[in-house]
Amino acid sequence: MKYDELKDEIKAAMKAKDKPRLSILRQVHGEIKNIEVNERREITDADVDAMLKRLIKQTRETLDGSIKAGNDQERTDTLTAQVAILESYLPKQVSGDELAALVDEVLAETGASTKRDMGRVMGALTQRTGGNFDKAGAAALLGHKLA
Numbered sequence: 001m002k003y004d005e006l007k008d009e010i011k012a013a014m015k016a017k018d019k020p021r022l023s024i025l026r027q028v029h030g031e032i033k034n035i036e037v038n039e040r041r042e043i044t045d046a047d048v049d050a051m052l053k054r055l056i057k058q059t060r061e062t063l064d065g066s067i068k069a070g071n072d073q074e075r076t077d078t079l080t081a082q083v084a085i086l087e088s089y090l091p092k093q094v095s096g097d098e099l100a101a102l103v104d105e106v107l108a109e110t111g112a113s114t115k116r117d118m119g120r121v122m123g124a125l126t127q128r129t130g131g132n133f134d135k136a137g138a139a140a141l142l143g144h145k146l147a
Contacts, residue, residue: 002045003032024082028055028089046130049090056086095134102128103141115146 006029013022031051035043063079094102106124110117118139125138 003043003048006032020078020081021085024085028052031055049130052086052090056083059083059086091130091132093132093134094129095137099133099137100141103138103145107145112146118142118146
């Protein structure tokens with residue numbers, strides 16, 4: 001997600017009176033501003049993606065705690081909606097056949113042949129996809145392909 005797109009999304013949510021979307025987008029905007037002020041630098045798209053992943057993780061943890069505590073359904077629904085909204089702004093994750101092809105490609109490039117090479121292959125996959133791939137799926141594929 002780009003910063004300018006975020007501003008446009010906030011405006012659209014305000015016009016549509018979409019309170020859940022507006023709330024979470026304002027939170028994202030605030031996080032971006034905090035990074036820019038605290039670190040005194042321009043934020044990159046990679047920073048935004050990492051921050052979105054962190055917010056998703058935090059929101060899921062809050063959701064799990066809310067469910068375990070038996071909080072009201074409205075709170076649970078709001079948190080679930082927030083996670084879905086945040087996930088919609090992340091780049092598409094590589095998985096399935098596309099991931100299998102990418103794993104084969106990286107295996108050929110790196111010359112990996114044993115399970116000890118798994119870290120190197122996962123690093124190459126992370127670099128290629130920007131970390132936007134099904135890590136568990138890739139590990140399972142590598143487990144089958146590496147001796």
